[in-house]
Amino acid sequence: MSNKSLVSRRWLLSHRYWIFDLDGTLTQPQHDFQAIKKALGIPLDADILNYLGGLPSWQAKQKYVLLDQIEYGLAGQAQAAPGAKALLDSLASEGVEMAILTRNSKANAHLVLEVLGLSHYFKSSHVLGREQAKPKPNPEGVEWLLKRWQAETVQALMVGDYLYDLLCAKNAGVAAVHVDSGGVFRWPEKMDLGVKDLKQLLELFRGSLAKSKLV
Numbered sequence: 772m773s774n775k776s777l778v779s780r781r782w783l784l785s786h787r788y789w790i791f792d793l794d795g796t797l798t799q800p801q802h803d804f805q806a807i808k809k810a811l812g813i814p815l816d817a818d819i820l821n822y823l824g825g826l827p828s829w830q831a832k833q834k835y836v837l838l839d840q841i842e843y844g845l846a847g848q849a850q851a852a853p854g855a856k857a858l859l860d861s862l863a864s865e866g867v868e869m870a871i872l873t874r875n876s877k878a879n880a881h882l883v884l885e886v887l888g889l890s891h892y893f894k895s896s897h898v899l900g901r902e903q904a905k906p907k908p909n910p911e912g913v914e915w916l917l918k919r920w921q922a923e924t925v926q927a928l929m930v931g932d933y934l935y936d937l938l939c940a941k942n943a944g945v946a947a948v949h950v951d952s953g954g955v956f957r958w959p960e961k962m963d964l965g966v967k968d969l970k971q972l973l974e975l976f977r978g979s980l981a982k983s984k985l986v
Contacts, residue, residue, distance in 0.1 A: 782964075783979045786946060788922045789862060790913060792931035793873040793880055796950055797889065797969075799850045800932075807841055820874055820906045842875055846882040851889065852950075854970030859892045861976055868920055870897035872912040872929070872939070877902055907931075908938035913945060928963070930972070937961035948972065 791797055808815050811834050813822045819838070823831045862869060871893055873880050877900030884890040884898070897916065904912030917927060928946035929936055937958055940947035949962040950972070956965045966972045 781979055783976050786926060786928040787866070788868045788870075788917070788920055788927040790870045790872050790916060790927065790929045790940075790945070792907075792929070792933070792936045793871050793883060794875060795852075795932040796930060796936070797852055797855045797871075798883060798887065799852050801845055801848065801850075807838070810841060811837060820901060839876055839879070842879045843882070846875075846879045847886060849883045849886045851887045852969050854968055854973050855887070856889060858969045858973040858976070859889060861973060861980075863892055865980070868897075868922075869893055870899065870916050872899050872904070872907065872916070874901050874906045874935070876900045907935040908942055910939055910943035913939060913943035917943070917945075934958055934961065 794800075794802055804819070805815055808817065808819060811819065811823075813819065813834075823834055823838070826834070859869065869892055871880055871884070875883070877898055880898050880900050881890065881895070884893060896919070899912045899915070904915055913927070913929065916922075917924065920927075924944040928948055929940035929943075930948040930950060931937065931940075932950045934957075937947040937949055938961060941961055946963040947961060948964045948966065949956055949958070950966055950968065951957075952967055954967050956962065959965070964975075966975070
């Protein structure tokens with residue numbers, strides 16, 4: 772457990788709006804990004820979406836079609852991360868508002884959620900893909916959700932497995948929860964809480980509830 776997981780247990784309860792990354796966070800990791808870059812014919816050290824954004828529109832369109840096809844195939848094979856359903860169950864039962872912010876397409880995000888059996892936790896309008904908001908780490912998606920919810924930044928947090936998720940949270944002024952199965956937590960200065968998996972995050976949330984009932 773990261774040192775930053777030693778925050779007040781009631782800290783989690785103060786956040787009533789949770790925004791989740793999808794691939795590698797609610798799902799088990801399966802994307803081979805180097806293989807995807809090779810298939811798209813882009814440099815291996817480039818960020819996929821940033822690179823495509825710099826291409827002429829006709830060329831970018833062709834590569835986006837291929838990217839969508841690759842991600843669609845992966846979406847059909849998605850498996851839920853350990854603890855995902857139980858965590859979402861607990862959050863929903865406490866009235867926590869939830870959303871998805873992904874660099875994947877909205878259509879593929881919905882497919883992933885259906886495959887996982889988690890689609891009923893998220894309103895369609897609260898599933899944002901790369902077409903609805905500028906890709907993370909740009910904070911546009913988080914800011915749109917906060918406005919939609921009429922929520923303050925101190926009430927919201929983002930849960931993700933990669934640097935872009937943490938930077939997105941920080942750029943938007945919301946709390947950042949890093950899920951790192953290796954327990955390395957490479958960017959400690961960018962996160963407010965670090966957990967090895969969603970089961971551990973669920974334990975912390977349940978602990979928050981139990982402590983609040985004793986006060």
